Amino acid sequence: MLTKVNLAEKLGLIQEYWKPKIVGEINDACVKLVKVKGEFTWHHHKDEDELFLVLKGRLTIHLRDQDVHLEEGEFFVVPRGVEHMPAAAEEAHLLLLEPKTTLNTGNVQNERTAEAQWI
């Protein structure tokens, strides 16, 4: 797929919160975009690190022993196995980087579990 990707344009296609969409792939990894608001589900990814980059707004990543507060232009890598719960008081736009196999709710299966689709 030899076309460039405009992040703002792709974000404009996203309607639902907490449903990551795939916008690129590179080696074994996926670049995903997601809009978030409110609190997500506590979960972990057994064998996969996960990167959160804030494109717009603010995100707090709650870990069991600390809270990581991210502003626009900041990223954090949640290492594999580490329980986390992302939360955003107001709508935030995130770029995620994670293996193709990563499911949004990790080890948890609930009503928020969603397989990422390409947009």
Add this chain to the structure above:
Amino acid sequence: MLTKVNLAEKLGLIQEYWKPKIVGEINDACVKLVKVKGEFTWHHHKDEDELFLVLKGRLTIHLRDQDVHLEEGEFFVVPRGVEHMPAAAEEAHLLLLEPKTTLNTGNVQNERTAEAQWI
């Protein structure tokens, strides 16, 4: 390394053009930042896709059969094996995503070849 990364802060530490610096790792991949200006070297990466995201300025990625023009907030994945030559008329700031093993000049070894360091 359970600390967040501020992209602007890290970019402020970079002095030289075309010398990518590592700011994060996730699974087998590295997140790198680089400042560029002028033309780079034609090269390819045999087994590695490489993502270029423009954080500031504009970048043209010359391929043998097309030119890809990237503005701020746009990214492009150069697939493995595809010859490319990035160029920027004015200073541009890029986020790169590529395997830990990727060398900036790929198959070419010249005075611009530089092993990426952490900042």
